[in-house]
Amino acid sequence: MSRSRAIQYYILARLLLAPLMLWTIVTLVFLLLRATPGDPVDAVLGGRAPDSVKEEYRQRLGLADPLWLQYLRYLGSLLNFDLGTSLTSQGQKVWEVIQQHFPATLELASFSMAIALIVGIGIGALSASKPNSSFDVGGRLFGIVTYAIPMYWFGMILQLIFSVQLGWFPIGTRFPISQPAPPTFTGLYTIDSLLNGNLIQFFTTLYYLALPSLTLGILISGIFERIVRVNLKQTLQADYVEAARARGIPERRILFAHALKNALIPVITILGLTFASMLGGAVLTEVTFSWPGLGNRLYQAISERDYPTVQGIMVFFAAIVVTASIAIDIINAYIDPRIRY
Amino acid sequence: MTGFPFFTRKIPSFAKYFGLFCLCFLLAVSCGQRPNASGPTTTPNVATTSSDRLIVGTTLKPRTIDPADAYELAASNVLYSLGDRLYTYKLGTDEIIPQLATELPKISADGLTYTIPLRQGVVFHDGTPFNAKAMAFSLDRFIKNGGKPSSLLADIVESVKDSGEYELTIKLKSPFAPFPSLLAFAGACAVSPKAYEIGPGKFTPTKFVGTGPYKLVEFSPNFIRLDAFDQYWGEKPPNKGIDFQLLSSSANLYNSIRTGAVDIAYQSFDPGQITSLRNQASSGNWNAIEAKGNVISYMTLNTQSEPLNKPEVRQAIASLINRKLLVERILADQATPAFTMIPNTFAVSKPTFQEAYGDGNITKVKELLGKAGFSKEKPLKLEVWYPSGSAVRQQVASTLKEYATQQLEGVVEILPQTVESASFFANIRKGVYQSALVDWYPDFSDPDNYIHPLVSCSKGSAEQGCQEGASKSQGSFYYSDRMNQLIQQQRSEKDPAKRQQIFSEIQDLLAKDVPVIPLWQSKDYAFAKKGLEGVQLDPIQQLPLWEIKKV
Numbered sequence: 001m002s003r004s005r006a007i008q009y010y011i012l013a014r015l016l017l018a019p020l021m022l023w024t025i026v027t028l029v030f031l032l033l034r035a036t037p038g039d040p041v042d043a044v045l046g047g048r049a050p051d052s053v054k055e056e057y058r059q060r061l062g063l064a065d066p067l068w069l070q071y072l073r074y075l076g077s078l079l080n081f082d083l084g085t086s087l088t089s090q091g092q093k094v095w096e097v098i099q100q101h102f103p104a105t106l107e108l109a110s111f112s113m114a115i116a117l118i119v120g121i122g123i124g125a126l127s128a129s130k131p132n133s134s135f136d137v138g139g140r141l142f143g144i145v146t147y148a149i150p151m152y153w154f155g156m157i158l159q160l161i162f163s164v165q166l167g168w169f170p171i172g173t174r175f176p177i178s179q180p181a182p183p184t185f186t187g188l189y190t191i192d193s194l195l196n197g198n199l200i201q202f203f204t205t206l207y208y209l210a211l212p213s214l215t216l217g218i219l220i221s222g223i224f225e226r227i228v229r230v231n232l233k234q235t236l237q238a239d240y241v242e243a244a245r246a247r248g249i250p251e252r253r254i255l256f257a258h259a260l261k262n263a264l265i266p267v268i269t270i271l272g273l274t275f276a277s278m279l280g281g282a283v284l285t286e287v288t289f290s291w292p293g294l295g296n297r298l299y300q301a302i303s304e305r306d307y308p309t310v311q312g313i314m315v316f317f318a319a320i321v322v323t324a325s326i327a328i329d330i331i332n333a334y335i336d337p338r339i340r341y
Numbered sequence: 342m343t344g345f346p347f348f349t350r351k352i353p354s355f356a357k358y359f360g361l362f363c364l365c366f367l368l369a370v371s372c373g374q375r376p377n378a379s380g381p382t383t384t385p386n387v388a389t390t391s392s393d394r395l396i397v398g399t400t401l402k403p404r405t406i407d408p409a410d411a412y413e414l415a416a417s418n419v420l421y422s423l424g425d426r427l428y429t430y431k432l433g434t435d436e437i438i439p440q441l442a443t444e445l446p447k448i449s450a451d452g453l454t455y456t457i458p459l460r461q462g463v464v465f466h467d468g469t470p471f472n473a474k475a476m477a478f479s480l481d482r483f484i485k486n487g488g489k490p491s492s493l494l495a496d497i498v499e500s501v502k503d504s505g506e507y508e509l510t511i512k513l514k515s516p517f518a519p520f521p522s523l524l525a526f527a528g529a530c531a532v533s534p535k536a537y538e539i540g541p542g543k544f545t546p547t548k549f550v551g552t553g554p555y556k557l558v559e560f561s562p563n564f565i566r567l568d569a570f571d572q573y574w575g576e577k578p579p580n581k582g583i584d585f586q587l588l589s590s591s592a593n594l595y596n597s598i599r600t601g602a603v604d605i606a607y608q609s610f611d612p613g614q615i616t617s618l619r620n621q622a623s624s625g626n627w628n629a630i631e632a633k634g635n636v637i638s639y640m641t642l643n644t645q646s647e648p649l650n651k652p653e654v655r656q657a658i659a660s661l662i663n664r665k666l667l668v669e670r671i672l673a674d675q676a677t678p679a680f681t682m683i684p685n686t687f688a689v690s691k692p693t694f695q696e697a698y699g700d701g702n703i704t705k706v707k708e709l710l711g712k713a714g715f716s717k718e719k720p721l722k723l724e725v726w727y728p729s730g731s732a733v734r735q736q737v738a739s740t741l742k743e744y745a746t747q748q749l750e751g752v753v754e755i756l757p758q759t760v761e762s763a764s765f766f767a768n769i770r771k772g773v774y775q776s777a778l779v780d781w782y783p784d785f786s787d788p789d790n791y792i793h794p795l796v797s798c799s800k801g802s803a804e805q806g807c808q809e810g811a812s813k814s815q816g817s818f819y820y821s822d823r824m825n826q827l828i829q830q831q832r833s834e835k836d837p838a839k840r841q842q843i844f845s846e847i848q849d850l851l852a853k854d855v856p857v858i859p860l861w862q863s864k865d866y867a868f869a870k871k872g873l874e875g876v877q878l879d880p881i882q883q884l885p886l887w888e889i890k891k892v
Contacts, residue, residue: 160596171596173563174563
């Protein structure tokens, strides 16, 4: 079989597996929510509502039906691309909740990913290029520490130093409440403010984005640092690098032009997985910084036992992770000739 | 050459652009204001709060601001600014005064019909004129839409009718003396008939059209914006509007007032944060405002469970509680010891538990438990349940355990037990717990609201306990014919002196039967930036924002 045909089969297989992955996640989320203590009707109507009212509400929402029936109904609505209606934000469709909050999460995740890649690859490359030096020790330490530090703790510490003590950055939220937010085109304030031609709004957005994205970005960067360091170190010992050195090519050029590109292949591979941790980290970062994103809304929905909203957001996150994972696999299949199918 | 032209050719140029971008960003950031001597300002050029608008930081996010469905503190905070009710409270007191009514109601001799004259010249935020029809529509909607607080009026009101252009007639199902207080509930406000519908579940959670001093401009997930209503019938607010900044953690709220990012920080802080902000108020850029709260924390005892079905055991537990210790150690004096379920902000409040048992009266505990047959050899084992999310209640249970161990030499063994809050509140009415630590947030300001919803019972017997009614839902399963009679009497009694006498008897009976043990009455705190005038905390209307002016 030719390589291009093999890749096509591989892509087809990955695409066919995607619904299965999604179904597994959907089922797990559905079951875990039902296994969690707490009645959503109690959470919505409060403890003082009469039992008859609660029963009527439970019937109306279908929560009185057997679990299997609720499950089938839920799968049916998902197949119709219907994520349901929020129990707590009355009448609001879960899809609207996602549309309302996701741009803030996407903006935060994008900037955090950029920071994670720059910091992680930079420190990883520096460590690998000077093995066993103080840079290397520092880099390794950075990788371990950022991997181990709890997200909310780090966020609070940064807030304490840079917001409270130094007064350099705002405490939280996405945009100053005393000013009108950029007009909504994409929902991403950085882009919207540029499209609006308003540089003050653009820099204000960046200013509010800085601390949360640094928190998330720095903590995620540890993963990249470790991978880049290990791979680059191995690559720098490879024969073709030695050959390049023998040809008198400067070390800096060898590092960037020859070795780093190969060392970055595993980074692309784990981008998909990192994206999943990025979304998980976004939940904690958003709560720590009062960032009005989907993670914050998910946290609120969990505490309110808002089943449809939790399920809808989780399915949405799962779809993103699965899509990102497949996209990375496909890109990888094209760029890494060592991959076999 | 195969491979990645991007990495070989673009990285250096990308690095240049990125470096340039970082430089611009740092320049933009560093152009802002720096912390000054009077306290740091976090938001250079972009978030200064120097306008005539107020920024109020809070962690309480309203689920809805539809008055017919809103039943949480978060919503009432906003609704008091947005809507007018027939009656309100004179600030700082529980005295009822007319708001959209022009005088107190005329009550028929049988106590069932209330005739209320209404104010003229009032308009809703959408321009619709206010009249009796609109008010009747608003109260009808509150009852018929079946929202969370609907039972407050639905259980009491028979009908609401406009008996004239500016006269409203309300008929009750049975006499209910504190009815005007109930009409002062935040959700009982007038709403525009043009903007709302009557029908079960027909709510508008993110919109509001009423007659209050502010109108709603925007309700978003992280802020709520109100503007002063320029056609307001009453005295116009001295500020131009309110921006509620909804924060996700008390730590954010704490930092926000410290850095001046908000003008006022209100609800909810941890005790440690309140202590810190109070201590730093003199050197910081904010003032601390403290007021008596109206939330009562108490312990409910399951009167149908062994051995708490014996009154002397319940009385022994009441004697064991050392409120002074709890308030000092756990609440950092941010509460006052409570010796009755009715807060001391009401004249009828009578500290009957102090009179009967004192505070941490170990001699009495031993005596009562001895009578009930408990000793070192046969100790009383008491499970104290609390929701896992509450650090304060966790500390209360642990402190009680240690206190009993130290003082009673093994006669009482307290067993703190925790469960996730949703399960806790679902199980409490099932009689699963021996005792539980809970809080009571009143719906309206009347002593009845601290008695009827907690210890009344509509169906039951002294032997079997409460089978249907409030005391069952609160987990005490307390049933007393006498208590039910007294509750009914005070609800029908129009003479305040006689009503006070009945409440006195109710509180005596509670201290004798001990289905619940009052622990403490909260204090309320707000922190306001220096330079604000008129900031005060009201025990009922919380933070009257329409009184605050920036100077």
